[in-house]
Amino acid sequence: xxxxxxxxxxxxxxxxxxxxxxxxxxxxxxxxxxxxxxxxxxxxxxxxxxxxxxxxxxxxxxxxxxxxxxxxxxxxxxxxxxxxxxxxxxxxxxxxxxxxxxxxxxxxxxxxxxxxxxxxxxxxxxxxxxxxxxxxxxxxxxxxxxxxxxxxxxxxxxxxxxxxxxxxxxxxxxxxxxxxxxxxxxxxxxxxxxxxxxxxxxxxxxxxxxxxxxxxxxxxxxxxxxxxxxxxxxxxxxxxxxxxxxxxxxxxxxxxxxxxxxxxxxxxxxxxxxxxxxxxxxxxxxxxxxxxxxxxxxxxxxxxxxxxxxxxxxxxxxxxxxxxxxxxxxxxxxxxxxxxxxxxxxxxxxxxxxxxxxxxxxxxxxxxxxxxxxxxxxxxxxxxxxxxxxxxxxxxxxxxxxxxxxxxxxxxxxxxxxxxxxxxxxxxxxxxxxxxxxxxxxxxxxxxxxxx
Numbered sequence: 001x002x003x004x005x006x007x008x009x010x011x012x013x014x015x016x017x018x019x020x021x022x023x024x025x026x027x028x029x030x031x032x033x034x035x036x037x038x039x040x041x042x043x044x045x046x047x048x049x050x051x052x053x054x055x056x057x058x059x060x061x062x063x064x065x066x067x068x069x070x071x072x073x074x075x076x077x078x079x080x081x082x083x084x085x086x087x088x089x090x091x092x093x094x095x096x097x098x099x100x101x102x103x104x105x106x107x108x109x110x111x112x113x114x115x116x117x118x119x120x121x122x123x124x125x126x127x128x129x130x131x132x133x134x135x136x137x138x139x140x141x142x143x144x145x146x147x148x149x150x151x152x153x154x155x156x157x158x159x160x161x162x163x164x165x166x167x168x169x170x171x172x173x174x175x176x177x178x179x180x181x182x183x184x185x186x187x188x189x190x191x192x193x194x195x196x197x198x199x200x201x202x203x204x205x206x207x208x209x210x211x212x213x214x215x216x217x218x219x220x221x222x223x224x225x226x227x228x229x230x231x232x233x234x235x236x237x238x239x240x241x242x243x244x245x246x247x248x249x250x251x252x253x254x255x256x257x258x259x260x261x262x263x264x265x266x267x268x269x270x271x272x273x274x275x276x277x278x279x280x281x282x283x284x285x286x287x288x289x290x291x292x293x294x295x296x297x298x299x300x301x302x303x304x305x306x307x308x309x310x311x312x313x314x315x316x317x318x319x320x321x322x323x324x325x326x327x328x329x330x331x332x333x334x335x336x337x338x339x340x341x342x343x344x345x346x347x348x349x350x351x352x353x354x355x356x357x358x359x360x361x362x363x364x365x366x367x368x369x370x371x372x373x374x375x376x377x378x379x380x381x382x383x384x385x386x387x388x389x390x391x392x393x394x395x396x397x398x399x400x401x402x403x404x405x406x407x408x409x410x411x412x413x414x415x416x417x418x419x420x421x422x423x424x425x426x427x428x429x430x431x432x433x434x435x436x437x438x439x440x441x442x443x444x445x446x447x448x449x450x451x452x
Contacts, residue, residue, distance in 0.1 A: 003034055067093050074136055078111065078129060083119035088112045091137060108144040109133045115149055126155045176214050179293065184208045187324045191302060194323050199304065199311070202346075208324065209299040214292040223284045233278040241270035298332040300324055306338040313338055368439075375446040376435045380428060382449075 001020065004011045009030050012021045022030045057065075071089045078087040090110040111129060115121065130145050147156035187208040195204035302320055304311045317336040326332050435442045 086114040203305045211297040213294045217290040235276040237274040239272040305341040307340040375442040
């Protein structure tokens with residue numbers, strides 16, 4: 001509207017202010033000029049703000065223009081998401097301090113989303129909007145992102161706990177708990193479906209607690225094996241020496257020092273054998289990666305209804321153990337007990353349903369009687385109307401055919417016509433008999449009359 005005033009183009013507001021009308025001969029000119037100025041962008045101008053060269057801008061003006069442009073660019077991206085009809089983005093970008101070590105408040109972002117009717121954003125979509133803001137604003141942290149819808153619902157409440165390394169651990173823990181609960185529900189469903197086929201529906205209650213191991217392990221094992229004793233190399237050294245008159249001290253003192261032989265020595269001999277054998281040793285290396293989610297321990301509690309008679313608890317326990325994969329080596333436990341269930345609430349509901357059904361039947365019966373009575377009444381009124389009309393026509397014919405004079409003569413055919421008309425009592429009786437014998441046909445006739 002402000003732009004149209006500047007352009008001196010008259011306009012009118014329609015649709016409670018949602019539509020701006022201009023003269024037909026100026027609509028194209030107005031559209032072109034408004035589009036070129038950015039007024040039809042749906043909320044503002046993005047980075048095209050910087051296409052306009054303006055002299056004398058201060059740093060504050062540049063900062064404000066950058067914030068406006070970034071908000072508009074983020075808004076244009078967010079409205080492209082499925083389920084989002086309109087969006088508003090507000091950024092708080094503190095000005096950087098020129099002093100080293102100066103304190104600076106962190107940036108923050110707020111997003112208001114107008115969703116399409118009947119649409120709810122999934123947590124993944126909200127996380128995507130948050131990630132878009134984190135990647136677009138420098139220094140923005142997840143705890144400083146606030147996302148709401150036009151109804152006031154805070155959509156980013158569950159995302160604040162998942163920021164940083166600690167938040168990633170919390171998110172992983174919640175996912176593990178969810179997986180554990182789904183596994184427990186699967187086992188409970190198995191037990192209930194099996195016992196429902198044996199004992200009947202709603203005759204047993206089962207609860208399962210599973211302890212899962214979500215740690216991931218990698219085990220590497222090296223095993224030495226040599227079944228054939230294959231020799232790779234063999235080294236044998238044999239030394240023998242014999243002599244006469246050899247004596248003295250064996251060995252040397254080192255260097256060139258020698259010892260003289262003792263005279264008068266007898267026979268001497270020397271023998272030494274050394275053997276070295278090298279075998280080829282084969283090694284087998286095995287790496288096993290254990291996936292997370294292994295079952296450490298199972299505990300199951302089953303209660304069977306004994307209101308109609310005793311139940312073989314041992315057989316039920318064996319069936320439950322086979323259904324959930326009972327393993328005593330893991331320390332699994334199964335508790336099966338029998339007791340009478342309190343079904344007073346169910347009986348009360350059944351009684352109320354029976355009363356409601358009986359009231360519905362009575363209401364239907366009354367409606368049938370009312371419809372039948374209305375049909376009979378309408379038939380009587382119609383017959384009375386036909387009788388009156390017929391008598392009126394007969395009287396008119398008598399008046400037309402009467403001869404003027406002192407004595408009035410009535411035509412024979414008029415008298416015969418009057419004689420053919422049965423009395424009202426007989427007509428009512430016939431209508432009642434017809435409604436009693438063929439009520440559906442009478443009802444259809446009345447429906448046709450009402451429609452006409």
